Amino acid sequence: MSKLAHLTQILITLQYKKLVTASELAEIINVDKKTIYRYIDTLVAADLPVYTKKGRHGGFYLDGEIFIKDAKLNEEEMKSLLIAAEVLTADNGFAFEHEFKRAVTKIKNVSLRNEDKLSVLDSSKDFKISSIGDLGKIEDIMCKINYAMSKGRALETIYYSLAKTSTTKERLDPYNIILREGSWYLIAYSYLKNEVEFFALSRIKSLIVTDDIFIKPQDFKLGEFLEKNWVAFRGSNKQIKIKFSKSTAEFVKNIKWHAHQSIEDEKDGGIILNLFLDDFAEIKQWIMGFGAEAEVLEPKELRDDIADDIKKLYVNYKIKMA
Template identity: 45%
Template sequence: MSKISHLIEVIITLQFKGLTTASELAESLGVDKKTIYRYISSLNEANIPIYTKKGRYGGFCIDEEFYMKPANLSCEELEALLMASEILTKENGFTKEKELKMAVTKIKNLEVNNNDKLKIINKNSHFGFEQTGNLENLDYKISKINYSISKGRSLSINYFSINRSNLTIKKIDPYDLIFRMGSWYLIGYCHMTGRIEILKVSRIQSLKTLNEIYIKPHDFFLKDYLDDLWAAFNGEKIKVSIRFCSHISDFIRNGRWHIDQNITDLEDGSVVLDMYLDDIRDVKSWILSFGKYAEVIEPKKLREEVKEELRELYIKY
């Protein structure tokens, strides 16, 4: 990622999170602390009002009067950008397809709080933005998350899952909040799945701080957790291929499982469903719901995870 992108992410992180340490910034951006100090120096040279608070509870903070606002594009401008990202592809001779899609994604995330605007676009065009039901604005959600993290309180979250296409109530112990590639992400322990998850803040419809106290594990390190997720943050989608046997091929063929999917018919009557996902964790449960009728072809990591879960089930039964 370019230095300019990192500098913007530092500014936005300080705007929303308030006092932030060099270690926290380094972990979220995937760089060392020396680089963070150089970034702060560069921003100060550009007259960005970032201050240093020394001491045990010190860190960096930005002047409350300084604020970077979204572009506030019109519906027509937003729709034109999305349409361009669909039309301008490598197949059509456009060599910067990946960069354009990443840029449009960042703009969409900055505009995501304007629900009325997104509804108009969804209603009037098949180039629809993801509608994730942001009933509470970004400032409020981040404020609530920061409060829960500082007080060690669990959160009840109404979350929209793209892969499952529904709203789920999750109880989360919030560990950290990071800004990456134009989006805010909440990282925490999910009591429903029994694992640490990363949730996109724009997909949180509503949230509530609970009275239940939690303690973040001493062996949790943000950098270690993020090491396996940089592909998603860098805009690289993961190809997931699943073979469905002939018994349910019609069901798969007639369904719309993902906005970015392709279905191939095989000679024996089975079909292969290809999907390009940002994150493969939610799709595992969906695949397992088909039992013996579904087989993961790729990626290898997902195939091994399904295999391990089936092994544990075999031992249990």
């Protein structure tokens, strides 16, 4: 990542986290603390209102009067962008589906403050933003999390599954908020699973700050946690084997999808990804996004489920093309 990208990430993090230590920034961006201090000096030299609060509970903060402006997209431009993210898929021959959706996510996250524009889109009859994430409420959620962290208060949340087909009630001790790959995540101790996990803010349906006090363990290191646990899918009960074609093999190999995944190389240049999950719904849509470039080998129930959906798609398109 370039210096400019690092500086931008620091500014966006300061904008929403209010007060951040050099150690936290170093762990989030994956650089040493000396580099963080040099970055802060660069921002100050550029006349940006970045200030330092000294003392035990100190850190860096940004003047409340400044914020990263959005792209000033009008309603139709925003709608077109979001619809394009749904239409331009690997199934339709678009080779850069994942990269494009990451870019759209980054634009959405910088546009959080434009709530009126988002509410108009959300109420549109011909387009539903709910499939991508309720951006209008993320800023409110972030404010509540920041308050809970500053006061050492536990959270009660209702959390969507990845496919948003079900919800889970979670009691959490919030440790940190980070910006990764254009999206915001909460790092928190889950009482339900008895371990520290990450939670996408866009998948939080509701959140309440409780009066119950918690203390973050002194031995918790954000950098170590991210190195071991930054994955797209989690679970341990059911094994899944997915074969990817040669054209998508490098993309899949270069990303850590599961903490305990394994990859087998095939003679034709493809690969087989092995991982364990508790819920097939969380990975089904992801697999289908690769179209014919991905094939589920195991388990049979997931393979059959995807096959049924493909048959329904075929019938729908056959009727429309007839």
